[in-house]
Amino acid sequence: xxEISMGKFDVINSRAVRxxxxxxxxxxxxxxxxxxxxxxxxxxxxxxxxxxAEILNIDTTAAQRLPGVKSIITHKDAGLxxxxxxxxxxxxxxxxxxxxxxxGDNIAAVAATDLDTALRAVSLIKVDYRELPAVFTVEExxxxxxxxxxxxxxxxxxAEVQDEFGDVEAAFKQCDLIKTTSLVNKRQDAAFIExxxxxxxYDFSGNLTLYSSTQSPHYIQRVVSMVLGIPMGKVRVVKPYxxxxxxxxxxxxxxxxxxxxxxxxxxxxxKMNFDRQQVFMHGRSRHQFFHHMTTGVKKxxxxxxxxxxxxxxxxxxxxxxxxxxYYAGSLLGGxxxxxxxxxxxxxxYTNLPACGAQRGHGGVxxxxxxxxxxxxxxxxxxxxxxxxxLRNMMSAGDVTCNxxxxxxxxxxxxxxxxxxxxxxxxxxxxxPPGKGIGMSCGFFVSGAGYPIYRSDTFHGTVIIKLxxxxxxxxxxxxSAEIGQGSDTTFAMxxxxxxxxxxxxxxxxxxxxxxxxxxxxxxxxxxxxxxLATKEAGEDIKRQVLEVLSEELHVPVxxxxxxxxxxxxxxxxxxxxALRTRYIKEHRGWSDNPAMDEELSFREASRMAFLSRGSIVxxxxxxxxxxxxxxxxxxxxxxxAYGCSAQVVELSVDEGTGKINxxxxxDAHDCGLAINRTSVEGQMYGSLSMGxxxxxxxxxxxxxxxxxxxxxxxxxxxxxxxxxxxxxxxIVESNEPNGPFGAKEVGEGAIMPAIPAILNAVAxxxxxxxxxxxxxxxxxxxxxKEYKMKKEKEKGIEGKTLAGSSQKxx
Numbered sequence: 001x002x003e004i005s006m007g008k009f010d011v012i013n014s015r016a017v018r019x020x021x022x023x024x025x026x027x028x029x030x031x032x033x034x035x036x037x038x039x040x041x042x043x044x045x046x047x048x049x050x051x052x053a054e055i056l057n058i059d060t061t062a063a064q065r066l067p068g069v070k071s072i073i074t075h076k077d078a079g080l081x082x083x084x085x086x087x088x089x090x091x092x093x094x095x096x097x098x099x100x101x102x103x104g105d106n107i108a109a110v111a112a113t114d115l116d117t118a119l120r121a122v123s124l125i126k127v128d129y130r131e132l133p134a135v136f137t138v139e140e141x142x143x144x145x146x147x148x149x150x151x152x153x154x155x156x157x158x159a160e161v162q163d164e165f166g167d168v169e170a171a172f173k174q175c176d177l178i179k180t181t182s183l184v185n186k187r188q189d190a191a192f193i194e195x196x197x198x199x200x201x202y203d204f205s206g207n208l209t210l211y212s213s214t215q216s217p218h219y220i221q222r223v224v225s226m227v228l229g230i231p232m233g234k235v236r237v238v239k240p241y242x243x244x245x246x247x248x249x250x251x252x253x254x255x256x257x258x259x260x261x262x263x264x265x266x267x268x269x270x271k272m273n274f275d276r277q278q279v280f281m282h283g284r285s286r287h288q289f290f291h292h293m294t295t296g297v298k299k300x301x302x303x304x305x306x307x308x309x310x311x312x313x314x315x316x317x318x319x320x321x322x323x324x325x326y327y328a329g330s331l332l333g334g335x336x337x338x339x340x341x342x343x344x345x346x347x348x349y350t351n352l353p354a355c356g357a358q359r360g361h362g363g364v365x366x367x368x369x370x371x372x373x374x375x376x377x378x379x380x381x382x383x384x385x386x387x388x389x390l391r392n393m394m395s396a397g398d399v400t401c402n403x404x405x406x407x408x409x410x411x412x413x414x415x416x417x418x419x420x421x422x423x424x425x426x427x428x429x430x431x432p433p434g435k436g437i438g439m440s441c442g443f444f445v446s447g448a449g450y451p452i453y454r455s456d457t458f459h460g461t462v463i464i465k466l467x468x469x470x471x472x473x474x475x476x477x478x479s480a481e482i483g484q485g486s487d488t489t490f491a492m493x494x495x496x497x498x499x500x501x502x503x504x505x506x507x508x509x510x511x512x513x514x515x516x517x518x519x520x521x522x523x524x525x526x527x528x529x530x531l532a533t534k535e536a537g538e539d540i541k542r543q544v545l546e547v548l549s550e551e552l553h554v555p556v557x558x559x560x561x562x563x564x565x566x567x568x569x570x571x572x573x574x575x576x577a578l579r580t581r582y583i584k585e586h587r588g589w590s591d592n593p594a595m596d597e598e599l600s601f602r603e604a605s606r607m608a609f610l611s612r613g614s615i616v617x618x619x620x621x622x623x624x625x626x627x628x629x630x631x632x633x634x635x636x637x638x639x640a641y642g643c644s645a646q647v648v649e650l651s652v653d654e655g656t657g658k659i660n661x662x663x664x665x666d667a668h669d670c671g672l673a674i675n676r677t678s679v680e681g682q683m684y685g686s687l688s689m690g691x692x693x694x695x696x697x698x699x700x701x702x703x704x705x706x707x708x709x710x711x712x713x714x715x716x717x718x719x720x721x722x723x724x725x726x727x728x729x730i731v732e733s734n735e736p737n738g739p740f741g742a743k744e745v746g747e748g749a750i751m752p753a754i755p756a757i758l759n760a761v762a763x764x765x766x767x768x769x770x771x772x773x774x775x776x777x778x779x780x781x782x783x784k785e786y787k788m789k790k791e792k793e794k795g796i797e798g799k800t801l802a803g804s805s806q807k808x809x
Contacts, residue, residue: 010563011496012740015677018488019507020241020481029241032197032213033273040199041070043262043272044118045255046108046125047281048100051351051705052134052147055099055107055127063110063124068117071265072125074108078261081227085251085356087453089158089318091150094227094257099132101149101316102353103705104281109258111270134351136705138290138311141350149316149349156349158314159322161632163329165401166340171305175296179377182293183369185772186698187313188286189279190358191717194243196282197273200259204267209236212256215245215480216519219452221512223252224260239510242482246689247357248284249482250521251319280699280710283353287324288313291369297377301388305340306332310366312347312355319356321347323448323635327362330636332370333400335411335443335643336392341401351705357521359689360750363444368772371440371755376768384428385759386419389441396733403628407640408743410669410733411441414645417667417729422647428763435651436764442644442751446671446735446744447524449626449637457622459524461515462532464494464540464617470605473498473540475507478517479529484746485678486525490533492674493739497537499561500601523744526674527640528621530739536619543615544601547608551578566599575599582606639737642748644668646687648756649724652764657780659695659761661724664753668728671735671743682745683728690753692718695774 023029060072075097082090096105108125112118135141135149141156149156172178198212208230214220217237225232242249255272262270274282290311296304310328314321329343360367378388390412398406418439419425427437451457463476475494481487491507508514517529545556548566552573560567576595582603583592593600608615627637649663664687673679696716700709709715734741754772761779762768767786771778 009496009740010499011502012492012674013672013676016488016492016502016675018485018678019491020487031194031241031243032199032211035199035211035240037199037201037269040269040271041111041113041262041266042115042118043109043111043259043270044115044122045106045258046122046127047278048096048103048105048107050100050129050131051103052132053100053129054132055096056130057128058108059126060108062126063121066117066121066124068113069110069121070113070268071111071262072108072121073258073261073265077265083223083227083252084318085320085452086318086322089322092317094254094261102351104278104353105316106254106258109262111262111266134705136350136352136701138313138348138350141348149351153349158318158347158349159325161325161329161343161345163402163630163632164342166305168305168307168340168342171340172296175304176299177377177380178294178296179373179380180292180294181369181373181376181770183291183365183372183770183772185289185365185693187288187355188358188693188697189699189715190244190246190248190285191712191715192244192246192249195274195276195279196249196253196255198256198259199269199271200263201269202260202263202267206230207234207236208260208264209238210256210260211238211240213242213249214239215250215482215521217478217480217510217512218516218518219250220252220256222453224257227257228260228264237512239480242480245482245520246359247361247521250357250519251284253282276712277710280707281353283315284319284356286358286364286693287321287355289328289365291366293369293373295370295373295377297381299381301378301381301383301391303336303338303392306338306342306370308332308341308343310343310345312345313350313352314347315350315352315354317354319354320361321355324357324362326632326635328366330402331363331443332366333402333404333636334406334641335394335409335441336389337394337398338401352701359686360444360747361522364693364750364754367442367751368754368758371752372758372768375438375759375762385439386415386424390415402636403633404636404638404641405626407737408671408733408735409641409643410731411643411645413731413733414643414667414669415441417731418645418647418665421727421729422649422665424647427649431763434654434764436760436762437647437649438756438759438761438763439645439647440752440755440759442646442748444642444744444748444751445522445636445638446527446640446642446738447623447638448522449623449639450634451518458516458620459622460517460529460532460620462529462536462619463515464536466540466605466609466615468609470602470609471504473500473505475505475533476514477507477509477529477533478512478514479509479525480517480520481509482520484520484682485675486520486529488678489526489674490529493530493533494537496740497534498541500564504564523642523746523748527738527743530674530742531621532619534619534739535621536617539617539619540615543612543617544604544608547611548604550611551607561601564601566601566604578607579603640671640735640743642669642744644749644752646752646756648760650757650760650764652761652779654765654783657776657778657783659774659779661691661722661757663725663727665727666729666749667731668745668749669731669733670745671738672732672741673730674740674742676730679730679745680728683749684726686747686749687726687753688718688723690750691722691757694754694757694772698773
């Protein structure tokens, strides 16, 4: 355990320059908004100004008369085929037909010769509404007699989860201490730099190509095919460069479908983009969670049972909500030994933009609630918080009470690393007032164990083709590079698997014509697409060595390819004839090898082409059957789990309540770091987002359901100046189910950030806060109330002592 030595591999487990770095730093990277096509039209959406209303009539007459308008579509053109994320909760149509359910719900779309004309046409469409009562909170939505958003879901309950593993009540009877606490957050936005955008182009052969800033080309391809009635083979989805996703770009949006339909109607390419206000109105980011947890422990800190209730304000549509409400419970199964767990969760419809998946899907606030509670328990028992966690820690080979298999787990190593590197033992309990130190652990999947739709499909396929001259390997994957560095990761895995230098690999990704890949969500691509890439690379190596075996009469098992050269395990054969053939083909070339040089991969793969034609390697991956048999068992399953620990040091100004994060020490078990720089980058990104969600982030609404801070000036996120000193620590546990031992780092690293900050704040000011974000006014009021409570207690104590003295007199 610990860090694997750097010399074991030739390409991976090193620090590589990203393959897209040059395009990005030179401004050559093309995002959707940079793209133009001949004859391209521009689209715009008409969206509801009301949170809940019946649609009485839609009049497009004035808009149709506007010069430059080429097409206007409503539900009459689009049809009423329902879609969404989970087939069990398809509840959206391209356009509303009977009523709108939130401000920003989609009613119509226009294509015109320029964007100004399209927007002008949208403003000319007249819609008659009958406003309906709206519900904006969980309490309002679930109240008796509340207006129902979707007739099929009484009490506005999108999904309800009831799970119990072990006997919680029996376990509580064996406990010496039982603690109950809550935590509520506010809805967040992913705040990616690039708003959603797309270009749809339909040709006269019936082929539709959609360029979209998406995380999941495959899922979009399926939805477009289903909703518009086009065979999947005629739908191509291409992901250009993407300026961040973090979850909300993982599902098909109405704009993409509208652009496709407008292109089909006009025969022209149609470009559409969200502005920042529309990003907020579309939503699909972090839910608001209401967590209520009760934990029972023995006096030595042994965790015995957890009882957990959770309500999610989900907005107007299901989106990823079914998975979210399950993840909120299931991900607490690890990383601690927990014999019994009971979970009751509700995901509730309200008349706000829909919530969906965001980094650390479903588990971030749940982890925040429980890790703060564990610190409180440790304090009451007089046990160091780190020591208590180590006493309860799972190990590799353990299985959680809800059937999650820890095939590798470097959690203990992560905790010990942050303890030692942060100086925890010297600082905990010895800091001055206003200064605090706190810690927490995190735990997350390395890819969802099952696809969103019920299928035995492979989760990823990869093809590698050697060029005719043998000098380059072309890697084709439908995976989604959204800024996280996956293209570089797969290029490195391919190079390592084939035994060639990274510069000999060219990679193309994000195109459904390249194969199947479920996309960038649930931290899945490194493990799942990585395994498919590794298999394809090994297939290439096998084919090349087979041809060499035939040419040189050397068994395949007695040869290997390392650093671009053929390695012979026994006596080196005579390669004169083979090299002579190669040189004769390349007369006039300046880089031909000398007769005494080692046999190169380029020469060998050229011989393979001459013998067999195009050399193509294929790779694929899908997980084995995972998890238990209970309802919802699929959510939370994964072929591997990443884990992390974090120590936060901060100061709190008791006069203002302002928190200053001074240092974050973070350790993450990623199995094996393919690109060490990218792993650290993902850790930095997770900590930045966790810090923002803990201290600043909150989407605010007025009493009509309208977002009132719908830009990045008023919606506060972490700035460069807010970032503290960060010490990232890579822990490598060698995951047996991952490529070369690798597993996730993309989302799991956010898990400990919020609770570590909560625990550090409590250490600094002696006050526990159970509502996020930790804005100065909230912290200041908590300090003030705590001081008033203490003064009151002193007053009562003083009166009691005085009364006792008088009696004695």
